[in-house]
Every structure is written in C-alpha cells, then in structure tokens.
Amino acid sequence: MRLLGDPVRRAAYELVVSRKRAVSRGEVADALGVSRTLAAFHLDRLAEAELLIVSQGRLGGRTGPGAGRPAKLYRQARPDLDLLIPPRRYDLAATLLADAVASVGAEAEVQRLARELGRRLAREEVASDPATGGAASTDPLLRILRNLGYAPRIAAGEIRLSNCPFHAIADQNAPVVCGMNHACLEGLVEGCGAELILSMDPGPGDCCVVLHLPARLPEF
Numbered sequence: 001m002r003l004l005g006d007p008v009r010r011a012a013y014e015l016v017v018s019r020k021r022a023v024s025r026g027e028v029a030d031a032l033g034v035s036r037t038l039a040a041f042h043l044d045r046l047a048e049a050e051l052l053i054v055s056q057g058r059l060g061g062r063t064g065p066g067a068g069r070p071a072k073l074y075r076q077a078r079p080d081l082d083l084l085i086p087p088r089r090y091d092l093a094a095t096l097l098a099d100a101v102a103s104v105g106a107e108a109e110v111q112r113l114a115r116e117l118g119r120r121l122a123r124e125e126v127a128s129d130p131a132t133g134g135a136a137s138t139d140p141l142l143r144i145l146r147n148l149g150y151a152p153r154i155a156a157g158e159i160r161l162s163n164c165p166f167h168a169i170a171d172q173n174a175p176v177v178c179g180m181n182h183a184c185l186e187g188l189v190e191g192c193g194a195e196l197i198l199s200m201d202p203g204p205g206d207c208c209v210v211l212h213l214p215a216r217l218p219e220f
Contacts, residue, residue: 003046003049008032008038009042012032012042013046013051015028015031015149016028016043016074016075016076018163018167020076021075021205022057023074023075024071024073025040025072026071028074030146030153031146031149031150031151031162032149033143033146046074050077052074052076052077053075053076053077054074055072055073055074056070056072056073057071091168091169094166094168095168095169102173102175102176107175107179110176110179110180111179111180111182111183114180114181114183114187115183115184115187116187117184118183118186118189118191119188120187121187121188121191122141122188122190125143125144126191126192138194138196138213140192141188141192141194142159145159145188148165150163150165151163154213157212157213158210158211158213159210159212159213160203160206161211162205162206163205163206163207164181164206170208178208182200182208182209185209185211186198189211196211196213197212197214198211199212
C-alpha cells in the first residue's frame with residue numbers, strides 16, 4: 001500500500017496497532033522521536049484513508065476542572081490490513097531464537113551481549129550530542145529510549161516505559177526476553193552515566209523495567 005510507503009507513517013501506524021488502544025499524538029511523537037506536528041500530520045493522513053479511527057478523550061482518565069482540553073486520540077480501524085501488506089514475520093524468527101537460547105541455557109551470554117549493546121548505543125549517543133560535549137546526562141538516555149520505541153514518561157521520581165519493543169516475543173519466552181531487555185537497559189544507563197536504579201515492576205501495558213531517579217525531573 002503506497003500510503004504506508006513513508007517510513008515514519010508506517011512506524012506510526014504500526015505503533016498504534018501494537019498498543020491495541022487509542023493513543024495520542026504526543027505518545028506517538030515520543031515513541032518515534034519526531035515532533036508532534038509531524039506525528040499529527042501522518043496520523044491524520046492515516047485517518048483520512050480510514051486506516052485509523054479518531055476520537056476525543058482526556059489522557060490518564062482525568063476529569064473535572066483542571067483536566068485540560070480533550071486530546072485527539074487514534075486507534076486502528078481495519079484489523080484486516082495485514083492481508084494487504086507483504087508479511088514480515090520477524091517475530092517468528094525472534095521467537096525461534098529465544099527458544100533456542102532457553103533450550104541450551106545461554107541466557108547469561110545473551111544478557112552479556114545485550115548489556116554491551118546498550119553501552120555501545122549509549123556511548124555513541126552521548127558522543128554525538130553537541131549539547132553535552134560527551135558528558136554524561138539523562139537527556140541522551142531519554143532520546144535513545146524514545147528512538148527504540150520504549151515511549152518513556154517521567155512521573156513521581158521514576159521513568160516508566162509505556163511500551164515494550166519486544167512485546168511480540170516476550171509473551172512466548174518472558175525469562176529470556178525480559179532478561180535481555182533488562183540487561184540492555186542496564187547498559188544504556190551505564191553508558192549514559194545516568195544515576196538510575198532499575199527494578200522489575202511490570203504495569204498494565206508497560207515494559208517490565210522501571211528506572212528510578214535519584215532526584216525528581218520535570219514531568220512530561
């Protein structure tokens with residue numbers, strides 16, 4: 001389908017589908033690492049093509065005075081669209097590999113490699129950030145988390161990850177996948193020099209890992 005040929009638009013559509021609920025422009029923008037204006041443009045194009053359904057709602061279920069204006073929300077309109085797009089079953093290959101890791105007891109090696117990957121991604125991001133001059137900062141970590149699809153949000157002294165990029169295979173082999181995920185996030189935190197403590201605390205729809213801040217940052 002030509003409409004989904006644009007990589008950002010396709011990523012926005014796939015993100016909405018993966019959440020299995022209505023999502024806001026801001027949530028899509030944060031997850032994809034793009035501006036809200038660009039996210040809104042692509043989401044509205046998808047809605048015009050009747051691939052997404054638009055509704056109005058307040059984020060977080062807030063009501064009453066001070067709740068703010070209702071946000072524009074988007075959800076999937078056509079569950080059968082997969083039939084129109086050439087299938088890419090990366091999830092099957094990933095599930096097979098996770099099963100193989102579990103069968104030979106190689107979880108520790110996978111976690112070591114995941115931790116090294118996280119450190120490398122963090123070092124590259126920190127080094128490329130002219131604002132920090134290569135110094136450690138939480139900002140590069142948040143950018144990496146957004147670019148990887150974790151959709152981080154800061155609240156009550158924690159960084160909660162609104163999306164698990166590995167959800168499709170985590171359900172099939174949680175010990176391997178969640179252990180790999182935790183190790184990669186450890187590497188990211190270490191590589192960015194961020195003073196954060198990781199814990200396993202899965203919430204509804206969230207990634208199982210929570211990053212605890214030593215001091216509160218502004219909420220967003």
